[in-house]
Amino acid sequence: MTAPVRTVAASAAARARTVAELFEEQAALRPGATAVLYRDTALDYGRLNARANRLARLLIDRGVGPDHLVALAVPRSPELVVAQLAVLKAGGAYLPLDPRYPASRKAFMVRDAAPRLLLRTAAARPEGVELDEVVLDSAECAAACARYGDGNVRQDERLAPLSPHHLLYVIYTSGSTGTPKGVAVPQEGVADLVATQAEHLRPAPGERVLSWASVSFDAGFWDLSLALLHGAALVVADDEDLLPGDALHGTLARHAIDHATLPPAALSVTDSQNVLQGGTVTSTGDACTPALLGAWAPGRRMFNGYGPTEVTVGCTLAGPIDAADGVDIGVPWTGARVYVLDERLRPVADGAEGELYLGGSGLARGYVGRPGLTATRFLPDPFGPPGARMYRSGDRGRRTADGRFHFAGRADGQVKLRGFRVELGEIEDRLTRQPDVDLAAVLVRGGQADARLVGYVTPSPGAALDPAALRARLADVLPEFMVPARIEVLDAFPTTPNGKIDRAALDRTAPDRPASDRPALDSATGSDGGAEPGSREERLYRTIARLLDLPRVEPEANFFDLGGNSLLAGRLIGALREELGVRVPIRSVLAAQDLREIARALHG
Structure with a gap:
């Protein structure tokens, strides 16, 4: 054991x-x-x-x-x-x-x-x-x-x-029942967090730490503490200057950043050349890949962190790592306890997979106003000191003989998307609350760099559903990162023998297969938006269609209404630079009312 x-x-x-x-x-x-x-x-x-x-x-x-x-x-x-x-x-x-x-x-x-x-x-x-x-x-x-x-x-x-027993912050996360839940975190884990930063990341007075994460996420406190509790400088930038891609690269270079903590989705679309040289980059919020190590580890100290909102920012850290190491989530940091347990709360053997349970000084109090939910997720810790508790993370993982932990995915419907924690059940609940929607399911499609949510709905008998209107109503109640990039209306859902929605079969449906699996687009599809063949405008519309995994786009459409987001806006800027040799300011994409305005920006 x-x-x-x-x-x-x-x-x-x-x-x-x-x-x-x-x-x-x-x-x-x-x-x-x-x-x-x-x-x-x-x-x-x-x-x-x-x-x-x-x-x-x-x-x-x-x-x-x-x-x-x-x-x-x-x-x-x-x-x-x-x-x-x-x-x-x-x-x-x-x-x-x-x-x-x-x-x-x-x-x-x-x-x-x-x-x-x-x-x-x-x-x-x-x-x-x-x-x-x-x-x-x-x-x-x-x-x-x-x-x-x-x-x-x-x-x-x-x-x-x-x-330190008093509260530090309350951060709201997505809820599987359709209602966000507030995680109440005390200050007890901060000293151990600071000790971990000092031992491993070693921020020094005079160095510059990028404040990338929003204050609405616990990683925002990590950035603040990495700077201000070590005597370093915290570099604050406007939202548009932190968008992954050219904007983020420019901010890293312009401010000579020494320490940056970024999710893999941001690292994957940001050029690693000539930034953070000799500095420290920490990947967190999602699974780090060997490709990211190959791009970002050379010439830098690179770390990979893990930890849900229910602990004080994190609980394990791997690094410094390089492309030859393979990717794991490391070892428990100062003051943390991590267990791999079976369904009866017994430790499993090294190398065997189980559920990750987390304890130690950084544990949250629980969920605001939800004693029942708190009791089901925060359990007595049979391995800790008297009165200790542990958090049932819902994450699967294993520990190797040398004490390092490996993440193996979720045991439920929670996903990480562009570094954000998302309960698919909350989005599905919001969809089924909409008038004339009978059933709903939400899946994550695409790879890490272009991951997006796709919603599937069936109409109530006799109803007609407008996917654009559904997306607009969801945008009124959900944060941008939780609104599906696209909603597909189905006549019926595929089902398993016991009558449940067959998500595996839904994942194989042809209407949403990756763009790389589709036939090459030609002008007959209309994806050129009526622009002159071979023109910059036509190539822009083709690029947008490819990025958004759509068969065609129209010039009067809005990039974000089509399913675009800030990450894809950054990827669009990079694609235009590489494919057309044109540098379009990120503001031109963010502020454009339709694709025609982006097209005009191609000509300065």
Whole structure:
């Protein structure tokens, strides 16, 4: 039998420190060093700490204390970093409300988590959210903060003493029952996270860390901590400058980034040449491939990380790795416990596959307001100290004799898409709630670089379904990355002998087979959009059709309505550069109302 795996945690003294204390230690050591870079603005540790302290005191006076949630509706900016630190200094925990999420989803998160306060900017007011608020870029907020001192917040100033047992953040993830669920993560695992970063990734003062992940995902805290809890500089960029492909490559080069944590989908479409040379790149959020190692490992220190939202960002790390190593998810990091167990919670033999159970200092408390679901996923840990718990991940894996873990897929309907965690059941539930939809199924199609969701529906008797209208209604309730790229209307679903939808048979259906399996397109298909044969416009429309796995596209269609997304926009830019020798700004694709506008951008 495989013995449970434990690792040594940070010392008791180190683990007793909060995020505020860890950051303040760095601010005291190097007050004049750059902490945050954004566009042409630099904010040093001393000024960042002072601004966060003043805002924290305002939050305390507005009733924020330990275990109190504060909603954040703030775009990528130094103000977002100040807000996160201020909430944590006050003793609270942050609840991210991504400005790009549908209003209904943000309103649900606020109702579900019941934050005490909303921090926002003037341009990012969430619709349908009624909370006491502070508008960070208002004259009123500036005047109020100016009345407070800028020294570190003392324990006796808080509404109650703060400890690592208190909440750090609540992050919402996709839910298999159709409802998102909030994962409540305390600060207990942060010291071990920082110790792991220091031991393996070794960020140093003066180095630059890219803030790539959205604050709405736990990886956003990883980026922040990798910089600000080690004395390095956090490089913040606008969303359009982080799109995989040319935009991301340009940002990595322009800011001379030393550390970047990116999902495989982003790495796969971004040129590795002349960026991060001698630096560190960490692949996480999905399975890393040998091809990615071949492209990104040479000349860099490359790592592969694993961990669901229910732990403090991660729990295992592999690296430095190179193309000759093969790909695994490594060993448990500081303070983590990882077990491979069978259906009776017994350790399996080395090399045998089982389910991954995770424990240790970084474990979440559970799901906000869902004690039943928490009880089914967070179980007593029979291998840990008294009172310990472990998380049933739903991931399959195995451990080799040398103690390294290998990921082997999911045991349920959860998938990782472009680094995002998606429950297919939530999308299917939303589809079946639509008028005139009888049954629905959602599959992931394509490879890692072009993975996309495809929805299949059958109409209610006598109903006629419009796939475009269905997609539009889903976009009103689901984040962009959860909206299927295409919806196919079927007369009936293939079924298994017991009457269930035969997903394997559905996956083999001809209407959605990869573009590479189809006959070559010619002008008779209409995919040239009526453009002159051989013209740049015709080649553009053919390229878009190929990327979106469509038989044809029309010039008046919108790229995103056709199933495009930010990742595919980046791939389109790269394809136009390689195939036509034309550099089209990413803004031209993002802002285009139809494909004709993209075509006009081909001519500058």
